[in-house]
Amino acid sequence: MSEKTDLKIIAVLIIFIFVLLIGWGIISHRSIFTVDNDKFPKNWYIFWAYREDSDIKFHENGLLINLCYYNYFTGKDVSIEELEDVYLQENEMFRFSKNNELYDDYVDSIHRIHSEDLDNIEKAFNNLALKEKEESYFDLSFDDACSIRDIYLKQQELVSNYYSNDRIMLCNLTEEQQEEFYKLYKDSNYKIDDSIMKTNEPFSEYKHYEYEGLITEIKKDKVSINVFDGKKVISYSGTCRNIHVKEGDYVYFDFYLFTLGTETEWTGIEFEHIDKKKRPADFDEKNYK
Secondary structure (H helix, E strand, O other), X not given: OOHHHHHXXXXXXXXXXXXXXXXXXXXXXXXXHHHHHHHOOOOHHHHOEEEEOOEEEEOHHHHXXXXXXXXXXXXXXXOHHHHHHHHHHHHOOOOOOOOOHHHHHHHHHHHHOOHHHHHHHHHHHHHHHHHHOOOOHHHOOHHHHHHHHHHHHHHHHHHHHHHOOOOOOHHHOOHHHHHHHHHHHHOOOOOOOHHHOOOOOOOOOOOOEEEEEEEEEEEOOEEEEEEXXXXXXXXXXXXXXXXXXXXXXXXXXXXXXXXXXXXXEEEEEEEEEEEEOOOOOOOOHHHHO
């Protein structure tokens, strides 16, 4: 065999090995990608869940933040153990639990929260951890993380009392305003600087709606109001915290939050104000029915 032939064989072998290595790299890359995908089970990002070998585990400090938000807005007292258990029931083989009320309610609630709100509460927890423990929140033990959660909730109570509105979240206030409530938490005699406490929360991202109409029904805190726009009647129904009017009153009302709005019916409204007004000179009650 000539030297030229030997060189050709060597060249072919080099090319063959090179192609093999490329192919192996692609296969390996896909294999790694698949493993990474498997690492994250269903709805992992709102449960702070991940896979380790064949087990599902949780970043409990992160999950505690979401759970804090969930419990606050639903008025529930779900433990982190309960939440982890229902998640495992939904994701582990042979443990599927259909129509799990807690799982479904938690997922739905967290999905409805603005991502910015979750970012803000995470930042607020971290700021508290740096002040109280001189460590990042995610570096704390779970017990210390729970103590930060408790401090946050105590400050949240101060916020609700100060603004007389439990929908205003501490984490969505400015850093300067949050600092005022931290000082009040540390010293109950501290006088908050009212000049810096004005806020558009919780409505900074929402449109303000204002109308006048006739109250058609009141049941406890639930109110229905009909508005006549000159052509048709539009019904507005929802809840109001302080009702000082009665059925048949002509009123001014306003709101930001609602569930559904169509051409003839708006539902799930959280009324901000409902105030009695003098009926217009051309008022005809028949138009409001």
